[in-house]
Amino acid sequence: MTKPIIAVTMGDPAGIGPEITVGSLDKKEIYDVCTPVVVGNADVLEKMLPVKKANLNVNRIKNVSEAKGAYGTIDIIHLGELPGFELGQVSAPCGQAAFDYIKYAVELCQANEVQAMATAPINKESLKAAEVPYIGHTEMLAGFAGVDDPLTMFEVLNMRIFFLTRHLSLKDAIGQMTKERVHDYLIRCDAALQKLGVESRKFAVAGLNPHSGENGLFGYEEVDEIKPGIELAQATGIDAVGPVPADSVFHQALNGKYDAVLSLYHDQGHIAAKMTDFHRTISITNGLPFLRTSVDHGTAFDIAGEGIASSVSMEEAIKLAAKYAPHFVNE
Structure with a gap:
């Protein structure tokens, strides 16, 4: 069976999203079940490699078809340059970037270039600073898909x-x-x-x-x-x-x-x-014409960039997307 392609959004660049993305893609079992394609900023992701002590290559691609899909390489669709920002700080550019990553991943889903998307955390204050007209992931996805109540x-x-x-x-x-x-x-x-x-x-x-x-x-x-x-x-x-x-x-x-x-x-x-297993509690947004899974924690600005954020939730979100993708037909 052909492995599903999963778009992985990097989340707010100032939060733990980039490092848990790296941490997740440093696990061979992820590549055993899917081909992950990150949507985000390659420069930020590369800076997280030493933070997570990950011996990985970053492969900048423009199209999903260019993805190698091999353990040891992170395939990433690099979306634009990101002005200087501080880790752990609310930032309009980071809020806008996080929004752009999600929008692009939705477009990949709608074009059936990927079979699902798994999302890293975003920050509501950064979205507001960027004047993004949505308060969070669910509202964005509903707006993009034209769905009233996911x-x-x-x-x-x-x-x-x-x-x-x-x-x-x-x-x-x-x-x-x-x-x-x-x-x-x-x-x-x-x-x-x-x-x-x-x-x-x-x-x-x-x-x-x-x-x-x-x-x-x-x-x-x-x-x-x-x-x-x-x-x-x-x-x-x-x-x-x-x-x-x-x-x-x-x-x-x-x-x-x-x-x-x-x-x-x-x-x-x-x-x-969360009392059952905080890190393995994964959110799935149903009622959309495409499949989306997500971590159910925030950007953790207080520990961003320290390399201590657990990537378990991100790993589980990607694996759950891969689990359900073969059964889910994007509309």
């Missing part, structure tokens, strides 16, 4: 977690937990896993209140909205159960009882995933 899924070990709500206050998130939204998300989550080639798709919906509300003893959200939403999804053929108390549902999923969990709010699912 789905975020975490995968860690054999556990998958979707999110009904994300960047909202808890009070506002509860207001979004309607039966219509639960129904819609379960249908979309099922379609997302199907597109990734997952044949078994049994979902559990996490409860909101202690013990999922105990039939109204500790709140009525489960009775009035969450359970009716699950029942609507069941009526359309979705294999879903719940609400299952949040203090047990993630453990059960990790042990194979469910193929995915629908988390009701941001921290509910984030805590479960």
